[in-house]
Amino acid sequence: xxxxxxxxxxxxxxxxxxxxxxxxxxxxxxxxxxxxxxxxxxxxxxxxxxxxxxxxxxxxxxxxxxxxxxxxxxxxxxxxxxxxxxxxxxxxxxx
Numbered sequence: 001x002x003x004x005x006x007x008x009x010x011x012x013x014x015x016x017x018x019x020x021x022x023x024x025x026x027x028x029x030x031x032x033x034x035x036x037x038x039x040x041x042x043x044x045x046x047x048x049x050x051x052x053x054x055x056x057x058x059x060x061x062x063x064x065x066x067x068x069x070x071x072x073x074x075x076x077x078x079x080x081x082x083x084x085x086x087x088x089x090x091x092x093x094x095x
Contacts, residue, residue, distance in 0.1 A: 035092040041085050058086060 011019070034047035036054060048054050051062035059080045065088055068075035074089040 031092055035090060037089045037091050039087040047091075054088065058084075060086065 034049055036048040036051065038046050038048060038054060038058070040046075048057075051065050054060060054065060055062040058077075059082075060077045061080075065075065065077055068077065069088070069090050074087065077086050077088055078084065079086065
């Protein structure tokens with residue numbers, strides 16, 4: 001049997017809520033650090049801290065991505081000099 005399930009049975013509601021809240025904070029801090037989710041045409045997923053990091057790795061203009069993301073919190077972009085297509089989403093967006 002899975003240990004987390006066994007552990008959940010032994011925890012009081014207060015203990016469980018404390019652990020859940022702690023994990024929720026950890027995830028939200030991670031999202032604040034890694035703001036952009038990128039999925040390529042082979043369904044590989046990677047997180048990036050900045051649009052400039054995306055530009056360096058994928059050869060897509062950060063300003064072009066930024067303009068598209070101002071219209072919506074996600075966009076489809078194509079790498080320069082190739083036909084590689086990427087879905088880019090701002091996961092820290094207030095949209």
